[in-house]
Amino acid sequence: MKLKGTQILFKALEEEKVDIIFGYPGGAVLDIYDQLYKSDMKHILVRHEQGAVHAADGYARATGKVGVCLVTSGPGATNTVTGIATANMDSIPLVVFTGQVPTGLIGNDAFQECDITGITRPCTKHNFLVRSIDDLAPTIKEAFNIARSGRPGPVLVDLPKNVMVAETEYNPANIKIRNYEVAYKPAPKKMANVFEMLNSAKRPLIMTGGGVILGKASALLTQLARKYQIPVTGTLMGLGSFPGTDPLWLGMLGMHGTYYANMAISHCDLLLAVGVRFDDRVTGTIETFAANAKIVHIDIDPSSINKNVVVDLPIIGDTKATLSDLIKFLAEHNYAQNPAQRQEWLGQIAEWKEKVPLTYCQNGKEIKPQNVIETLYKLTKGDAIITTEVGQNQMWTAQFFPFDHPNTFISSGGLGTMGFGLPAAIGVKCAFPDKQVVDIAGDGSIQMNIQELATAAQYKINVKIVLLNNGYLGMVRQWQELFYEKRYSHTDMTYAPDFVKLAEAYGVVGLRATKPEEVETVLRQGLSLDRPVLMDFRVSREECVYPMVHPGDSISNMSLGSREMIN
Amino acid sequence: MEKKEHIISILVHNKPDVLARIAGILGGKGYNIESLCVNATTQYEISKIVMTTLGSQETVTRIENQLQRLVDVITVDDLTNVESIHRELILVRLNLTADKKEQIKKAVDTNKWKVIVSADAYIILEITGDQSQIDFALAHLAPLGIADITRTGIIALNLEN
Ligand SMILES: Cc1ncc(C[n+]2csc(CCOP(=O)(O)OP(=O)(O)O)c2C)c(N)n1
Ligand SMILES: [Mg+2]
Numbered sequence: 001m002k003l004k005g006t007q008i009l010f011k012a013l014e015e016e017k018v019d020i021i022f023g024y025p026g027g028a029v030l031d032i033y034d035q036l037y038k039s040d041m042k043h044i045l046v047r048h049e050q051g052a053v054h055a056a057d058g059y060a061r062a063t064g065k066v067g068v069c070l071v072t073s074g075p076g077a078t079n080t081v082t083g084i085a086t087a088n089m090d091s092i093p094l095v096v097f098t099g100q101v102p103t104g105l106i107g108n109d110a111f112q113e114c115d116i117t118g119i120t121r122p123c124t125k126h127n128f129l130v131r132s133i134d135d136l137a138p139t140i141k142e143a144f145n146i147a148r149s150g151r152p153g154p155v156l157v158d159l160p161k162n163v164m165v166a167e168t169e170y171n172p173a174n175i176k177i178r179n180y181e182v183a184y185k186p187a188p189k190k191m192a193n194v195f196e197m198l199n200s201a202k203r204p205l206i207m208t209g210g211g212v213i214l215g216k217a218s219a220l221l222t223q224l225a226r227k228y229q230i231p232v233t234g235t236l237m238g239l240g241s242f243p244g245t246d247p248l249w250l251g252m253l254g255m256h257g258t259y260y261a262n263m264a265i266s267h268c269d270l271l272l273a274v275g276v277r278f279d280d281r282v283t284g285t286i287e288t289f290a291a292n293a294k295i296v297h298i299d300i301d302p303s304s305i306n307k308n309v310v311v312d313l314p315i316i317g318d319t320k321a322t323l324s325d326l327i328k329f330l331a332e333h334n335y336a337q338n339p340a341q342r343q344e345w346l347g348q349i350a351e352w353k354e355k356v357p358l359t360y361c362q363n364g365k366e367i368k369p370q371n372v373i374e375t376l377y378k379l380t381k382g383d384a385i386i387t388t389e390v391g392q393n394q395m396w397t398a399q400f401f402p403f404d405h406p407n408t409f410i411s412s413g414g415l416g417t418m419g420f421g422l423p424a425a426i427g428v429k430c431a432f433p434d435k436q437v438v439d440i441a442g443d444g445s446i447q448m449n450i451q452e453l454a455t456a457a458q459y460k461i462n463v464k465i466v467l468l469n470n471g472y473l474g475m476v477r478q479w480q481e482l483f484y485e486k487r488y489s490h491t492d493m494t495y496a497p498d499f500v501k502l503a504e505a506y507g508v509v510g511l512r513a514t515k516p517e518e519v520e521t522v523l524r525q526g527l528s529l530d531r532p533v534l535m536d537f538r539v540s541r542e543e544c545v546y547p548m549v550h551p552g553d554s555i556s557n558m559s560l561g562s563r564e565m566i567n
Numbered sequence: 568m569e570k571k572e573h574i575i576s577i578l579v580h581n582k583p584d585v586l587a588r589i590a591g592i593l594g595g596k597g598y599n600i601e602s603l604c605v606n607a608t609t610q611y612e613i614s615k616i617v618m619t620t621l622g623s624q625e626t627v628t629r630i631e632n633q634l635q636r637l638v639d640v641i642t643v644d645d646l647t648n649v650e651s652i653h654r655e656l657i658l659v660r661l662n663l664t665a666d667k668k669e670q671i672k673k674a675v676d677t678n679k680w681k682v683i684v685s686a687d688a689y690i691i692l693e694i695t696g697d698q699s700q701i702d703f704a705l706a707h708l709a710p711l712g713i714a715d716i717t718r719t720g721i722i723a724l725n726l727e728n
Contacts (some may be wrong), residue, residue: 121588122595126638146638178580303632306625 005164006035012140015172018068022052026072028099031164047451051423053083058424061410063431066093066147073099074112084154085123089414093152095143102162125153133166142177151301186317191329201270203345204230210237211275215319218406233261239409244402254282255549256395259356266556274298275319278308288554298322366540369468373400384436385428389421389445391475393468395545397440419448425463443469456532457507465534470541478544503534512536573627574723577616578641585639592633602720617722651725656695660714671711
């Protein structure tokens with residue numbers, strides 16, 4: 001049967017089991033939107049194309065499925081770039097469809113033409129310009145396959161207007177595509193190596209990262225750590241891959257990592273790094289990172305190995321397959337830790353935990369942002385999916401909200417994109433309408449995609465925004481305080497809208513707390529409403545995130561701030 | 568670490584933008600391409616790219632890994648560490664000016680250079696060889712007055728699979 005390009009597109013999306021698209025129409029995609037009008041596909045009309053990509057990204061991070069966007073050519077396409085780069089840095093599977101001018105006009109500077117495949121080449125896993133109708137169905141199939149296979153990532157498919165109205169035979173059973181799935185089974189010899197290294201280690205430590213979540217290996221990692229009593233620390237992207245309430249959990253490591261995680265990294269003699277890429281925010285100075293340890297690095301991407309940190313045993317493999325092999329090997333060869341040695345190591349860690357716990361100082365007069373997060377945790381009992389913006393709000397969330405499950409902490413790690421949290425929360429809530437979905441936001445970041453409040457209101461996507469409003473671009477201000485003698489150059493954000501009124505103008509409930517005793521009441525009320533809610537917490541303005549490893553310093557060298565330790 | 572020239576041979580799917588992707592990976596990450604040759608193999612859909620880059624073994628391994636990540640890249644081989652032969656080709660135009668004419672004819676004879684165009688006012692030579700042979704030829708051509716020259720990048724083939 002002959003079908004039009006627009007019909008093939010939706011049939012192909014059905015084949016890929018796509019149940020929702022985030023998009024924004026325009027001239028080059030009029031025909032596609034006309035077909036959408038006739039189809040059953042669910043479509044969320046965002047208010048900015050960046051929001052569409054972040055929403056699809058949030059959906060993908062929470063579900064592990066491929067997120068899908070549809071936008072027009074030219075400015076619609078360029079507006080997606082920040083979102084695509086965000087997904088690319090964190091290896092999130094997306095397929096972004098962009099409209100394009102008719103093939104005959106490409107290269108002519110036609111109205112709303114732009115070379116979006118050229119622009120996004122360095123920030124996509126791959127991209128395609130579909131030049132003929134016969135390429136359409138195979139390209140879509142390939143795009144989804146590439147997005148989700150191996151180390152996942154965003155794929156862009158550029159759809160010229162004339163291709164989408166041309167006709168061809170459509171027969172999904174006959175579409176053949178190249179296979180990108182590489183053999184991600186590591187060599188058995190490597191398991192024996194890890195076994196030996198574990199056997200001779202007195203102070204082993206696991207470092208878990210985003211690759212464990214993407215590889216759906218959290219349960220195996222947890223099993224491994226618990227069975228052999230190996231303590232675990234994680235990167236920002238790894239939060240949730242090991243239960244945050246488990247006694248073996250040390251919290252996040254790195255620039256704003258816990259004292260005890262960073263001390264453990266510096267003192268361990270074996271580091272099992274799984275699904276991480278040793279970002280500079282994690283390692284501090286490379287020379288002193290895990291300086292006393294042999295490092296085993298398990299990752300699916302050969303280009304991550306020996307990129308930043310030179311390791312002793314690289315294992316290129318899918319995190320799930322590798323951990324499963326490792327667990328099996330250790331059991332078959334009767335690996336058992338030396339109980340006295342392990343007790344000593346865990347005891348040392350407990351001492352560090354006691355010496356410098358994660359804490360902050362309450363003065364009874366001001367709302368402390370950390371307290372808002374702790375109260376949110378208490379009220380939700382941790383049963384929520386949390387997105388964040390970028391800055392102090394993001395770091396405090398990572399520190400003060402323990403995540404017990406994978407895919408429940410959703411944050412832009414690699415690119416650090418302000419404006420990510422709200423649209424991402426919308427995408428998450430679309431996937432899990434019955435879950436409490438909360439964006440922990442900053443007053444600067446929230447204004448970068450504030451227009452998405454309209455999307456939430458229109459579709460009754462009942463996300464909650466916990467705004468930690470310090471009237472500053474707080475994280476930048478913190479650096480100015482610490483490294484630029486308090487010259488607060490352009491970080492004061494006191495000129496801001498009344499967020500409660502703004503929320504109401506969008507049809508979203510607005511609540512405010514200005515005193516510490518109001519925090520719980522406002523949170524209770526906000527969380528209980530069956531509406532999108534923005535809660536404006538006026539928090540202590542110059543609170544800093546501690547511990548902090550100064551840039552270029554070794555991670556065992558942390559500044560803890562002037563706070564008293566409350567215990 | 569010691570920097571040296573590496574010859575990298577890449578098999579790719581022959582897609583319109585595959586070269587842009589490869590150049591982008593290298594340029595975007597700050598690696599320089601010293602020379603480059605591209606052509607289809609016996610199969611039209613598959614091309615071979617031979618490029619040279621300067622770097623330590625560590626850097627080159629990193630480049631190989633980055634290239635391997637590209638969807639259209641099939642294989643990446645560093646021919647520097649295996650037995651392989653290397654060739655370059657130059658085309659040179661020498662103007663037969665009154666004062667140089669005799670000197671040029673003599674040099675062409677002694678060096679057994681291949682003349683592919685011979686006109687009244689100029690000749691064009693085609694010279695192939697490995698890098699040192701080409702450099703040697705260039706040293707002898709320079710005093711004759713090179714009017715114009717084109718030099719291919721290195722192509723290379725490993726002796727065994
Ligand atoms: C799009 C974008 N622009 C600039 C930055 C640099 N930046 C990082 S954190 C930050 C401040 C964020 O302020 P706010 O959202 O109020 O969060 P806070 O740190 O105060 O919690 C800025 C400007 C960024 N990460 N992203
Ligand atoms: Mg702020």
